[in-house]
Amino acid sequence: MPGMRIAALQFDVRRGDVAANLARVRRGLERAREGSVELVLLPEMWPTSFPESGADLDAELARTTDALGELARCSRELGLAVGGSSFARARPGDALDPREAPRTREAPRNRLTLFDRGERVLEYDKVHLFSPTAETEVFSAGDAPPATIELRGARVSGLVCYDLRFPELWHRPFDANVELLLVPAQWPKPREAHLKALVAGVAAANQCFVLACNRTGSETVGRRELVLDFPGNSLVAAPSGEVLAEGRGEDGLLVADIDLELARELKRRVPVAKDRRTELYARWQLVS
DSSP states (O other), X not given: OOEEEEEEEEOOOOTTOHHHHHHHHHHHHHHHHHTTXXXXXXXXXXXXXXXXXXXOHHHXXXXXXXXXXXXXXXXXXXXXXXXXXXXXXXXXXXXXXXXXXXXXXXXXXXXXXXXXXXXXXXXXXXXXXXXXXXXXXXXXXXXXOOXXXXXXXXXXXXXXXXXXXXXXXXXXXXXXXXXXXXXXXXXXXXXXXXXXHHHHHHHHHHTSEEEEXXXXXXXXXXXXXXXXXXXXXXXXXXXXXXXXXXXXXXXXXXXXXXXXXXXXXXXXXXXXXXXXXXXXXXXXXXXX
């Protein structure tokens, strides 16, 4: 049976302390390798967390570049697929939203990057920025849909945290026949139940496995200096919507074995893709 052992490495991401975050990731990846894990997902903004107001973003980008280089090296040496989101520069030619202020247009992206055995195999820029914590003042939003890749026998794609709330974004992975969706997150405790419901719902709606990695600890964020606690409730959900594994707040690995044939068989038995009425939906969109 085509299976894969996957894991979320949840931990308290220390703001600006790349050395400490990298050390935590290295230890976790070594343990993952010892446990025969093939793919590890890290939290959102894993090298630096979200910056303080007035932070030097060029410096944050430089530190992130170094951290990603080290993550690629660990991926290569340990033979793992590993990813998470972090600062990234917008690429030349990226489309820009004309409604954004000029300062925002030059802001960095929140980018999911996945390495496999040291090779960068997937990138996706977070499309939906969380306005209550003023993400829009630090980042520019991505505008490309999530890509899908073939990874170790699975069709893999990804979203980032708040993206989960927007079903318009789910259709691209569904159309691409994704079997495993990755979701790095910094999802706070007051909305802990929302994360679980959305992860299970996306898994059932897309007939795929979902691996979400949510951080632990607490942090003061945004211009309103909101103090957010993070529950460390990383999740693995099956195509049925069943939660296979859930973090309980402690730092460390959340490991699950997934059988990709379950997703494939469900799509054969319940042919949602075949039964969609895309022409009708397009007509509705025109008159909405």
